[in-house]
Amino acid sequence: QVQLQESGPGLVKPSQTLSLTCTVSGDCVSSDNYYCSWIRQPAGKGLEYIGRISSSGSTDYNPSLKSRVTISEGMSKNQFSLELSSVTAADTAVYYCARLYSHSGLDYFDFWGQGTLVTVSS
């Protein structure tokens, strides 16, 4: 069983950088084909994949966000982080971290954090 918990500021000013950390109980990259990932959901809207990081540190990002996103290993072994630069009100959303399985044309997110609301406002 893997448990994930997001943390970070709930309010970010426009043009600044959003920074979140996901703390994992268990491991989201201990086995082949598993990744630590981020997904977001604006209020009343659908899910949007942000990106993922592998055990080797390689990353993959949503092309629509790629120029502004960095996913990296955290300060401790059981953490990984998300940075989204130059935020606007359109980045206001609940941000989830999740474990992703990806292999041979199959992807699924089997464990999710509870989500954290980030509001972009001055």
Next chain:
Amino acid sequence: SSELTQDPAVSVALGQTVRITCQGDSLRYFYASWYQQKPGQAPVLVIYGKNYRPSGIPDRFSGSSSGNTVSLTITGAEAEDEADYYCNSRDTSGYVLFGGGTKLTVL
């Protein structure tokens, strides 16, 4: 098309069977997964791949695929199944993508 298209809303009578669909050209080449999301909660994986259910998901949930369409079927819908449902797969460029979601109402 690089999108996964879902009907915005579907309803089903209590105890009846409902099919929620997800369409996209990429579904001819990639598997899909399905998530249930209740208000204020994180999504929960209910079906992945050809038709696999994670531990703890009732067997009234099943998945199928035909051409560019994948389906989630709930056989004998219960009141607790009322939720938003999202499909997930890849787009034609190979990037991970979610469908727009379907709001299921159990009458």
